[in-house]
Amino acid sequence: xxxxxxxxxxxxxxxxxxxxxxxxxxxxxxxxxxxxxxxxxxxxxxxxxxxxxxxxxxxxxxxxxxxxxxxxxxxxxxxxxxxxxxxxxxxxxxxxxxxxxxxxxxxxxxxxxxxxxxxxxxxxxxx
Amino acid sequence: xxxxxxxxxxxxxxxxxxxxxxxxxxxxxxxxxxxxxxxxxxxxxxxxxxxxxxxxxxxxxxxxxxxxxxxxxxxxxxxxxxxxxxxxxxxxxxxxxxxxxxxxxxxxx
Numbered sequence: 537x538x539x540x541x542x543x544x545x546x547x548x549x550x551x552x553x554x555x556x557x558x559x560x561x562x563x564x565x566x567x568x569x570x571x572x573x574x575x576x577x578x579x580x581x582x583x584x585x586x587x588x589x590x591x592x593x594x595x596x597x598x599x600x601x602x603x604x605x606x607x608x609x610x611x612x613x614x615x616x617x618x619x620x621x622x623x624x625x626x627x628x629x630x631x632x633x634x635x636x637x638x639x640x641x642x643x644x645x646x647x648x649x650x651x652x653x654x655x656x657x658x659x660x661x662x663x
Numbered sequence: 664x665x666x667x668x669x670x671x672x673x674x675x676x677x678x679x680x681x682x683x684x685x686x687x688x689x690x691x692x693x694x695x696x697x698x699x700x701x702x703x704x705x706x707x708x709x710x711x712x713x714x715x716x717x718x719x720x721x722x723x724x725x726x727x728x729x730x731x732x733x734x735x736x737x738x739x740x741x742x743x744x745x746x747x748x749x750x751x752x753x754x755x756x757x758x759x760x761x762x763x764x765x766x767x768x769x770x771x772x
Contacts, residue, residue, distance in 0.1 A: 571761065573708075581700075581708060581751055583761035595760045631707055640695070640714075648755035649698040649713035656707055 538562035538652050540632050545657030552622050552661070558615040558632030558654055566590075566610035569635035571650060572617045574628035574659075582628075585617065586635055600626075622661045629656040665690050665756050669764035675772040682739040684767045686752035691732045696755040699728055699737045702766075703748045711750075712737065739769070747771050 544556040556572070571586040585596045585606040594606050605618040615632050634652040639645075666689040676682055686697070694715035700708040710719040712728035715735055725740040739746055752764040 573761075580766045581702075581753075581763040583759055583763065586760055595758075597759045636713075645693075645695050647695045647714045647717070649710055649719075649753070650700075650708075650761075651710050651713075651719065653707040653709070 540634065540652055540654035542630065542632055542654045542657035545630065545659045547660045547662065548622055549663050550623060550661055553618070553620045554622065554659060556617040556619065556630055556632075556657055556659070558617075560613045560615065560634075563634075563652075565608075565613040569637070570608060570615045571633045571635050572606060572615075573631045573633055573650070573653075574626075575631070575656075576625070576628045579628075584630070587615070619659070622659075624661050627659060627661045629658050631656045664758065665692060665754060665762055667752050667754060667762055667764035669750075669752060669767045671767060672765075673768045673770060675770050676742055677772045678742050678744055680742050682737075682742055682746070682769055684737040684739075684750055684769070686730075686735040686737070686764050688733045688735070688754065692735075692754045692756075694731050694735075697728075697730070697735050698753045700751045700753060701746075701748050702751065708751065742769070744771075 539561045541559045548554050572584040587594045587606045603621045607616045632654045633650040636651045638647045668687045670685045697715040699712040702708045716728045727738045729736050749766045749768045751766050
C-alpha cells in the first residue's frame with residue numbers, strides 16, 4: 537500500500553524550531569519529487585516547499601524562505617522539514633505529498649498534480 | 664504569481680442535485696497543470712481530477728472537470744451524501760511551484 541506518514545509536530549514557542557518527518561512506503565521514494573503542504577486552522581491549503589528526487593533542487597513559498605529547509609534521505613525513504621524561527625502564523629497541519637509529473641499518452645505534454653497525501657502532523661506555535 | 668479564485672465560497676445543495684464549482688485563474692493556465700482535490704473534515708486532501716478533466720484512479724464518473732485558459736469547472740452530476748466536503752483547485756507554476764484556490768464548501772441544504 538502506498539503510504540505517507542508524518543510525525544514530529546507539537547507545541548513550540550515563537551522563535552523556536554521543529555523538525556517534521558515523513559516516512560514513505562509502498563513506492564520507490566527516490567523516483568519522485570516530494571512536497572510539504574500546510575493548512576492553518578479553518579483555512580485553505582498552502583504549498584510550503586518541494587524537493588527533487590536527488591535533493592539537488594528545492595523550492596519554497598516566500599513566507600518560509602530562509603527559515604524552513606526541506607531535505608530527504610532516500611536510503612531511509614524519508615522526507616524532512618526543518619522549521620526554524622517559528623511564528624504564530626506557521627501554526628497549521630503539515631502534510632507531505634507526492635508530486636506527480638506524468639506524460640500524456642502521446643508524450644507531447646506533462647500533467648502535474650499531487651497524488652498521495654499523508655494524514656498530517658499538527659504544529660502549534662504559541663507561548 | 665497566478666492567483667486561483669474559487670466560487671462560490673459555499674454551495675448549499677441537496678443529495679441528488681448537480682454541483683457546479685468554478686476556479687478562475689488570474690492568468691492563463693495550461694490545462695495539464697490544473698487539478699482538483701476533495702477534503703473532508705479531519706482528513707487529508709484527495710486527488711479527484713488532474714489535467715483539468717482526467718479523473719484520478721477510483722474516482723466515480725459523477726465527478727467531471729472541464730475548462731481551459733483562465734476558467735475551469737468541477738461538476739458533480741448527482742450529489743451523494745459522501746460528496747459534501749470542501750473542494751480545492753490547484754495549479755502548477757514557476758513561483759510558487761504550486762498554488763491552491765481558497766476552496767468551495769459543498770454543504771447539505
